[in-house]
Each structure stands twice: as structure tokens, then as C-alpha cells.
Amino acid sequence: MKRWAPLVGLLILAVLASLLLGYRPITPVDLWQALTAPDPTDAAHVTIRSIRFPRTVAGLACGGALGAAGLAIQALTRNPLADPGVLGINAGAAFAVVLGSLVLGQADAGLLAVLAFPGAALAAAAVFALGGGLRGNVSPVRLTLAGAALNALLLSLVTAAVLMRGETLDVVRFWIVGSLAEARARPLTEMALAAGAGALLILALAPKLEALSLGDALSRGLGTRPGRVQAGALVCISLLTGAAVAIAGPIAFLGLMVPPIARRLVGAPLRPGLIAAALLGASILLLADTAGRLLFAPAEIRAGVMTALLGGPIFVLIARRIRPGAVG
Amino acid sequence: MAAATASFQAPAAAADDLTFKHAFGTTALPRPARRVVSLGYTTQDPLLALGVRPVAVRHWFGAFPHSIWPWARPYLGDAAPDVLIGEVSMERVAATDPDLIVAIGAGLSQAEYTVLSRIAPVLVHDPADSAYGTPWDRMTLILGRATGRLAEARELVASVRAGFAAARRRHPGWAGRTGVAAYHWSGETGAFAGADTRARFLIELGFQPTDAVAALSGADDFYARLSPEDLSPLDADILLWVSSFDTSPDLAALPMRRTLTAHAEGREVFAGGLVSAALSFGSVLSLPFALEALEADIAAACDGDPATPVASAVKAGLAP
Numbered sequence: 243m244k245r246w247a248p249l250v251g252l253l254i255l256a257v258l259a260s261l262l263l264g265y266r267p268i269t270p271v272d273l274w275q276a277l278t279a280p281d282p283t284d285a286a287h288v289t290i291r292s293i294r295f296p297r298t299v300a301g302l303a304c305g306g307a308l309g310a311a312g313l314a315i316q317a318l319t320r321n322p323l324a325d326p327g328v329l330g331i332n333a334g335a336a337f338a339v340v341l342g343s344l345v346l347g348q349a350d351a352g353l354l355a356v357l358a359f360p361g362a363a364l365a366a367a368a369v370f371a372l373g374g375g376l377r378g379n380v381s382p383v384r385l386t387l388a389g390a391a392l393n394a395l396l397l398s399l400v401t402a403a404v405l406m407r408g409e410t411l412d413v414v415r416f417w418i419v420g421s422l423a424e425a426r427a428r429p430l431t432e433m434a435l436a437a438g439a440g441a442l443l444i445l446a447l448a449p450k451l452e453a454l455s456l457g458d459a460l461s462r463g464l465g466t467r468p469g470r471v472q473a474g475a476l477v478c479i480s481l482l483t484g485a486a487v488a489i490a491g492p493i494a495f496l497g498l499m500v501p502p503i504a505r506r507l508v509g510a511p512l513r514p515g516l517i518a519a520a521l522l523g524a525s526i527l528l529l530a531d532t533a534g535r536l537l538f539a540p541a542e543i544r545a546g547v548m549t550a551l552l553g554g555p556i557f558v559l560i561a562r563r564i565r566p567g568a569v570g
Numbered sequence: 571m572a573a574a575t576a577s578f579q580a581p582a583a584a585a586d587d588l589t590f591k592h593a594f595g596t597t598a599l600p601r602p603a604r605r606v607v608s609l610g611y612t613t614q615d616p617l618l619a620l621g622v623r624p625v626a627v628r629h630w631f632g633a634f635p636h637s638i639w640p641w642a643r644p645y646l647g648d649a650a651p652d653v654l655i656g657e658v659s660m661e662r663v664a665a666t667d668p669d670l671i672v673a674i675g676a677g678l679s680q681a682e683y684t685v686l687s688r689i690a691p692v693l694v695h696d697p698a699d700s701a702y703g704t705p706w707d708r709m710t711l712i713l714g715r716a717t718g719r720l721a722e723a724r725e726l727v728a729s730v731r732a733g734f735a736a737a738r739r740r741h742p743g744w745a746g747r748t749g750v751a752a753y754h755w756s757g758e759t760g761a762f763a764g765a766d767t768r769a770r771f772l773i774e775l776g777f778q779p780t781d782a783v784a785a786l787s788g789a790d791d792f793y794a795r796l797s798p799e800d801l802s803p804l805d806a807d808i809l810l811w812v813s814s815f816d817t818s819p820d821l822a823a824l825p826m827r828r829t830l831t832a833h834a835e836g837r838e839v840f841a842g843g844l845v846s847a848a849l850s851f852g853s854v855l856s857l858p859f860a861l862e863a864l865e866a867d868i869a870a871a872c873d874g875d876p877a878t879p880v881a882s883a884v885k886a887g888l889a890p
Contacts, residue, residue, distance in 0.1 A: 265797035285829050289799045292825030350819040351757065405656060407633075412814070416756030423757030423798060427820055540786070541795035542758070 245508055249521045256528035260298040261290065263532050265539045268294070292426060299434070300425030301528040301545075304489040305496065307437035309523020310516045311482035312497030313504060314444050317451050317512055318475050319389075320382040322560060325498035326483040329385070330392035332492035334365020335484070337396040340403045340414055349413040351427030355488040359433070362484035368392055370476050380472050420493035420546025422531045433485040440481030441520065447474050448512040493546045495553020496523055502560050526552070587715055592694045593701075594683045599691050602718025603670030607663055607690070609654070610675040611702075614638060615853035616710040617672065618645035619726050620719045625666040626652040628676060632847060641848060641859035658682060664689045670716055674709055675702050700790050703765045707731070710854045726854050733858050734774045741776075741869055748806035749777025751849070753793070753813070754821040760795040761804055763787030767852025768812050771860060775868070780806045801826040808872055809838045810864075811888065812849060816842040822887040833890055835876040839867045840886040 262268055266289050275281075276290040308326065315324045326332055338361025343349040372388035373380040404414060444451075450471045453460075486493065504519035530548035537543055588599040608614040608624035614637070617624050623646060629637040637653045638646050652666055658678075663671065663686065671692045673683070678694055686692045693716060695704045704712075707727045714723020738744060749772035751762040761783045762769040769779065782803030786794035796803060801824075809832040811821060818840075827833050841849055841864060848860035870878045876890070883889045 264799050266799040283829065285800070285802075285826070288825050288829055293798055348815055348817070349756075350815075352819060413756070416758075421757050424820070426825065427823055535797070540797035540800065542797060544757075 246518075249507065249518055249525075252525045253521050256525040256532075257298055257302070259532045260301060260528045261294050264289070264294060264535045296425040296430060297422045297531060298528065299430055300422045300428065300489050301531055302524045303430065303434040303437050304422070304486040304493065305524035305527030306520040307440070307482040307486040307523070308493060308496045308527070309500040309504070309519035309521070310441055310444065311479050311486070312523070313501040313512070313515055313519040314451070314475060314479050314482070315497065316501050317455065318382065318472065318479070319386050320455055321386055322502065323498065323557075324386065325495070326479075326486075327393065327492070327494075327497075329389040329479070330365045330369050330396060331362045331480065331483045332487060333393045333396035333400070334363075334368075335359075335361040335487040335492060336400050336414065336418060337361055337365075339417055340400050343413045344403050344407055351424035352429070354413070354417055354491075355428040355433070358488040358491070359436070359484040362487050363480040365392060365396065366476050366480035366483075370473065380469070385472075417491045419544045420491035420549075421544035422490050422527075423542060423544070425489065428489050430489065433489050436481050437485035440478040440485065441516070444475065444478035444482070445513055445516055447471060447478065448516060451475050452512045490527075491546065493527065494550040495557060496527060496549050499549075499553040499556040499560075500526065502556075587720070590693055590712065590716065591697065593697050593699075594678075594680060594692075594694050597687075597691045597693055599670060599716060601669075603668075603691075603716050605666065605668045605670070606717065607654075607666055607668040607671045608651075609658060609663070609671055609673040609678070609686075610709075611677075612851045612853050612856075613672045613674055613676075613709065613713065614651075615642050615851060615855045616706070616713045616723075616726075617717070618642045619710070619854050620714055620717055620722055621645070622713075622717045622719070623647065623649035624651050624672075625668060626654055626663065628658075629653050629655040630851075639847060639851065639856065640844065641851075641855045642853075645855070658686070660685055660689065672713060672716070674704050674712065677701055700765060702792075703790065705770070706767070706853050706857060730854055730858055733861060737861060737865055738776045740865075741872070743874075744776040744868075744872060747777055747808065747872065748780045749773075749775070749808040749810065750780055750783055750804050750806040751810045751812055752804050754811065754818065754824055755813075757798075757820075758795060759798055759801060759804075759824065759826075760793045761786070762793050762812070763791040765790050766792040768810075768846075768849045770852065771849055771857065772808065772810065774857075775861075777806075777808060780804070798824075798826060801830060805830045805832050807832075807837060808868060809833075810868075811838060811840050811886075812846045813840065813842050813886075814846060817886060818842070819887075827888075833888070836878065836880060836883070836890050837871045837876075838883045838888050839864060839871050839880055840882040840888055842882070842886065845882075 272286045276287040280287050312325050316322055335358040338357040339354050342357040369389045369392050373385040454468055500519050500523045504515050504522055508514045508518045531545040534543035534545055534548045590597045606622055606624045607626045608617055609628050611628055611630040614624055614627045627637050636651050668690045671686050671690050673692050673694050683692055710727050711723050714720040751768040751772055753760055780803055832838055845860055845863045848856040867880050867882050871880045
């Protein structure tokens with residue numbers, strides 16, 4: 243279990259940093275008191291209980307979900323550069339958020355979260371159907387193309403909505419970046435449960451999903467039914483990414499940069515890879531959020547900006563190392 | 571107000587009066603303008619107040635016919651200006667056959683200014699002001715001069731100033747108190763600063779920013795961003811929340827807000843939808859509108875008695 247130690251250590255470090263570091267100085271003693279004997283008038287206790295604690299939970303759920311979802315998407319599409327954006331899931335969530343704020347004329351954190359989840363799920367279902375999922379087998383290439391097409395369509399609809407009503411631009415502009423700052427107003431418990439369900443299911447499906455990468459004939463020979471496995475995987479991916487987007491908006495690059503690092507650390511098998519990706523995703527998002535709190539204090543940099551700054555260079559590195567035809 | 575005809579002016583004075591120095595150079599008008607395109611996001615207000623109905627209006631936000639907000643609607647009469655949305659379309663501007671293009675606070679680039687200047691003389695902001703930072707009074711006077719209605723412009727400015735002065739006289743207790751206009755939007759909280767119309771509104775009423783807000787923002791800053799972990803800079807005698815919406819669940823649920831003395835003592839005022847737009851426009855027409863809408867609430871918040879309910883804060887769910 244030597245290879246797991248750094249992953250678990252990093253996560254513990256990230257959680258402690260997320261709880262202890264920020265604009266308001268917090269000591270471990272404050273932390274202990276806030277958890278054991280909270281005083282609602284003490285600004286330090288309010289900071290810990292109402293701001294940092296929800297942010298930490300949100301970072302764990304959202305980062306873990308995105309890390310695992312990223313690896314699952316790459317396994318499903320057999321594309322080492324795939325991420326939730328590729329399957330149109332982020333665009334689906336964005337479209338639902340824009341449409342909702344346009345129709346309802348309101349844009350609070352709770353409402354956006356409620357809209358994002360079904361938007362993401364519907365987009366995933368649409369991609370699956372477009373990719374030929376209803377006929378029982380989806381080729382990874384078709385899935386990726388369908389995702390790219392839906393992505394383009396939805397984003398142009400988002401743009402159209404924004405042009406129609408400038409006010410929605412404000413909503414989109416902030417939401418699209420992704421941030422943990424509004425964690426407290428988001429349905430954390432429900433979304434953590436949804437992500438947990440998706441994670442357990444994808445862990446159960448992992449061996450069958452791996453078998454698919456052996457090719458159609460061989461995987462059928464091994465007794466898997468590609469269409470069902472793919473549909474199941476897509477349900478899990480929708481649960482994971484839908485929950486993540488509902489908690490923090492579409493956090494950029496996290497689902498893309500985590501899987502290759504996870505594969506390096508624990509090797510090719512998908513099941514341990516998924517666990518490693520979840521641990522890594524949570525750690526990176528928490529550290530990104532904490533860094534964003536400290537860099538230009540008192541102003542905060544949104545976590546999505548930080549992950550994009552980190553993920554951009556990593557994306558280029560991965561792209562340069564790809565050998566065509568290899569699975570990750 | 572005396573109805574003005576812009577027909578007679580002494581020639582020498584007219585030449586003098588119709589030359590404008592601005593950030594992109596100098597613009598001289600041959601005669602007071604009649605067909606005016608209002609490209610600035612808020613310039614339709616002072617133009618209408620002066621009795622000049624623009625041939626085209628720039629859309630900023632909101633969903634009102636011709637992009638004219640309620641405080642300016644009575645001045646529009648039966649005019650139907652073209653509404654320009656988004657990027658400036660040179661063809662549409664040219665099609666209105668203007669003799670003046672008012673682009674103060676329109677965010678024009680030098681290149682756009684050059685193209686527009688081939689259509690008609692263009693006015694942009696004064697070199698002393700930032701692109702969107704022209705004060706309402708200066709804006710009104712510049713447009714008064716450009717349309718040959720300087721006397722009316724002076725009258726308008728004086729009457730709005732008199733309105734603020736009367737409010738200060740009605741509430742002598744406001745002088746020297748601290749007041750902060752703040753926003754909470756999409757997970758970010760901040761205070762409007764000295765260059766912003768919303769902060770200036772409180773200054774006009776005799777309030778001054780808290781030291782912390784003043785320290786966090788420079789003279790040209792429109793706002794100062796705060797950490798959600800420390801909102802103490804907002805702890806003023808008056809805390810005016812400015813929101814684009816009539817209700818703001820995010821603001822009501824903001825944890826650190828509850829630790830502010832301003833919250834505990836019921837000194838928060840809420841400006842939603844229409845009133846916040848009036849503050850954002852910060853124009854010769856919208857400021858009196860905002861003052862009328864907010865005066866009673868600011869008085870209730872600032873009366874030294876925590877028990878006095880502030881109607882707008884109660885309605886938005888902010889009251890202690």
C-alpha cells in the first residue's frame with residue numbers, strides 16, 4: 243500500500259489547508275473550539291462553520307467526483323484528452339442554468355444548482371442517443387463526435403440567450419468559471435449522495451468497462467454487453483459530473499489533468515485508478531481553492547480559474563506525450 | 571422649465587461653446603445638435619431631461635420599450651428611438667442621419683471613435699474622467715452645451731443638487747455618518763467605491779465611506795472586493811445593499827453579514843431591481859428617483875433605534 247500513502251497524505255494536507263488557511267487567521271485551537279463549543283457571535287467560529295467547512299466538503303465531493311468522472315470518461319471514449327466538457331455535459335448544465343435564469347428572472351446559488359444537475363444529465367443522455375446508444379453499441383469515436391456536436395449546439399444557444407438578455411450574461415459569466423464560494427447555498431448533502439452513488443456504481447462497472455477496450459468481438463466473447471455497460475457508465479458519469487457542476491459550476495481541466503497522474507501512480511487497472519483519481523481530484527481542487535483565497539486577499543480568485551491555470555500546462559504536456567492508438 | 575429654442579446664439583459664443591476637449595482629442599460642432607445618437611449606456615437620461623429626444627439609444631440592461639427606464643419615460647413622449655444592442659453597428663448609426671453622436675460612457679475604442687467621427691461629430695468622456703466615470707452633473711452640462719441648452723442644463727443640475735441638499739437638511743443627523751453601498755453577487759461580496767455612482771449617491775446625502783473601504787480602494791476604483799471571511803469594512807452607520815433582483819436569497823443567507831453591527835442594529839437598506847438600476851444609472855433623472863425611493867428607509871435605518879423596521883430590508887429578508 244506504499245503507493246497510496248502519498249495520495250492519502252496529500253488529501254489530509256489539502257483538507258487541513260482548506261480549513262486553516264484563508265484571509266481570516268484561524269488557529270487549530272479555534273478550529274477545535276468551533277467544532278466542540280461553537281459561539282455564533284464569534285467571527286472566527288462563523289468563518290469555520292459557515293464558510294470553510296462547507297467549502298471543504300464541497301471541494302471533497304466536487305473534486306473527487308470530477309477526478310473519478312474524468313477517468314471513467316477517458317476509459318469510455320478511449321480518448322486520453324476527454325473530459326466532462328467533451329461529452330457536452332458542462333454545456334448541458336450551462337444551457338439549463340441560462341435558460342432557467344432567463345425564464346425565472348432570478349439567479350441565486352440554490353436555483354442554479356437545481357438547474358445544473360438535470361441539464362448535465364439530459365446532455366449526457368442526448369450524447370449517448372446521438373452516438374448510437376439506442377442501437378446497443380456506441381463507438382468511442384462516435385460518442386466523442388456526438389459530444390462535440392452537442393457541445394457546440396448548446397454553447398451557441400447559450401450565446402444566443404445571452405445576446406437576447408444581457409442580464410443573463412452576468413449570471414453565466416460568474417457561474418461558468420466554477421467556484422466553491424457558494425458551497426453553503428448549494429444542496430451539498432443531496433449532491434454528495436448523488437456523486438457517491440455514481441462512484442460506487444462506476445467502481446462496480448469498472449472491470450466490464452475495461453473489457454470493452456479490448457474491442458467489440460473480444461468483449462462480447464467475454465460475456466459483456468457493450469451497449470448496457472456503456473449506458474451504465476454514462477449514467478454514473480452523469481451522476482458524478484452533474485453533482486460536481488451543481489456544487490461548484492463547471493470546474494475547468496480538473497477531469498482532464500487528474501486521470502493521467504492517477505494512472506501513473508497506481509497503474510492501468512481502472513478500479514484502483516478511479517479511487518486514486520477521486521483522491522487526487524479532491525486534493526487538487528481544495529488546494530486550488532485555498533491558493534485562490536490567499537493570492538490576492540482580500541479578493542478571491544475563483545477555484546475554476548486556479549484549476550485552469552494549473553490544468554492548461556498539464557494538458558499541453560499530456561497532448562505532447564500521446565502515442566496515437568494507445569489507451570492512456 | 572422654460573421651453574428653449576436653440577435657434578439664437580451669438581456667433582462668437584457659439585463657436586466657443588461648441589468645442590469639446592475629450593479623451594480622444596477635440597470635437598467642434600458647427601451648430602447645436604438636433605439629431606442626437608445616444609451611444610453612452612446612460613446618456614439618454616440627460617438628453618431626455620434637456621428635451622432632446624435621441625434618434626437612437628444604446629441598450630444597457632432591462633426590458634423597457636426603447637430602452638428608456640421609468641424615470642425617463644415621461645420625457646420620451648411619442649418619440650420612437652432606434653435601440654442599439656451590443657456592439658455598435660456603424661451602419662445603423664449612420665442610418666439615423668445624426669448631427670451628434672454622444673459616446674460618453676460608451677466604452678468606445680479609439681478605432682471606433684475614428685469611424686464614427688466620419689458619420690457625425692462624436693463626444694467621449696473628459697480627459698479627467700475614466701471611461702465610465704463621468705459624474706452626472708458634468709455629463710448633463712456637456713450635453714446641455716452640445717445641444718444649445720446650457721441654461722436648462724444648469725437649471726436641471728441645480729434642481730437635483732437642491733433635492734439632495736433638502737434631504738440633507740431634513741436629516742441633519744446624516745452628516746458625517748458612515749455609509750457603504752455594497753453588493754453580493756455570485757459568491758463575491760464587495761463595496762462600491764468613490765468613482766461609482768452608487769457610492770457617490772450616499773456621499774451626496776452627507777455620508778462618508780468607512781475608513782476600511784476608503785483604504786481598500788483607489789480614487790478611480792468602482793468597487794473593492796472583500797473576502798467572505800471578513801465583511802467588517804461594510805460595518806457602517808448605513809449599509810445599502812444593491813442587487814439586480816428584488817429578492818436575494820444568497821445575500822440573506824450570507825453568514826458573515828450576521829456578525830455585522832449594522833445588521834444587528836437594523837441599519838441595512840435593500841435596493842433591488844428598479845431602485846438599484848436607478849442608482850447604477852446615476853443620472854440627472856434617476857438620482858432623484860432613487861432618492862425618493864430610499865429616503866424613508868435610510869432615515870429609518872439611521873434613526874439610532876434598532877427597533878425601527880426598514881421596509882426594504884424586511885421585504886428582502888435581511889432584517890435582524
